Amino acid sequence: MTGDVDSPFWWSDSTGDVHVAFTSAEAGNVATHIGDSQAALTNRADLAQHLGAAPRFLDQVHSAEVCDADTAGEAAPTADAWVGTASAPLAVLVADCLPVLFAGIDRDHRPITAAAHAGRQGLLAGVLERTAAAMRARGAQSVTAWIGPGACGGCYEVPADMLEAVAVNRPSIASRTSWGTPALNLRAEARTVLESAGADVVDVPGCTIEDPQLFSHRRSQRTGDPQGRFAGIVWF
Template identity: 50%
Template structure:
């Protein structure tokens, strides 16, 4: 079910799913009942309450949802989310970068997720997310970048490459077959490092490139393959009891 998962300290777990968890998106033409059943199975595997995992209506923007707001919609329209109370967070991807952030806040961990595709990355979704984590008094930010299409596979028209490189020079790349490409991972590393965030790129069995690894959903390889997710949640019973108090 998980391509990679680990406890990253303070009882916080970070994970990225693979095809074992199946398509977790409701917007890709899949049977909604099947998607809901897969989401429920994922929540059981994570050990979080049924229906507690926050999904987003992702629009390639830079909006950061406050998962702790009592009046927030059940499915906020945003490409990132932040919580200081341990709401389990999910971000859906299939070639775009799933980015998970964890930091130490005044009253426990502050966690966030972001969907960084080309548009969001260039427009500053990572900057906005880091800003919102820090706005909660958090320090010691660490980021995990999950599987995405790699710079040797992500072919784009020359004009799109130019526009992107003007904003973030680090995304310049060439495909394995010699045409213009974008390395969004390099761009994300560059942005996060510039913001003083410690970056980890987990490795697991097989390539971390979604296009090359058939255990991961890739929109470019198969538009109907759906989405996998990046996840962050608190796993220790102590944290849950604290939250309930």
């Protein structure tokens, strides 16, 4: 977790020229479709000022669609992941789903970045496999993936029939809540998928339902906490 009190980040890290970060609830909601859209735009502007460049956002629909960030126009493309070679920060919005950030280098040492929104629907539909494949298609010789904070396997309660149906072909996703009911472990499944795709995985621990420094859709429905979305961002 970042120790800079003036930072908008809940967690950030740098490896060489690669920077990855996840914003905090204290930095405000950055999703324009939730709550006060003008406040969200102001929070995005503050984030851009901190980064020194405006992060780019997707129109997310819980799909497995991966788009090309280099050819996307100014308007947010409808997809749940994107891959690019430009230097602009790529972002995804989450509040229980997993934000997964990617970085790689091609054989000519050019950077390739990607960001994916991996909730239950997108994860099961293959959004992470498709993102890793898109990076390889761009020439990435190696891929590192950071799995950010999301609803943990001890909190993400689901109906028993859903768990049974999903876990048949994905045993690593099966979990139980801390109170003993059926649950899904999206993080464990994401790691399994990414490692199978040949990615080096970095786990960024954190449960959105348990940590009030992060937005959580499920927690807000239960407690009345402010709704919002935080961002996962990757840039060179």
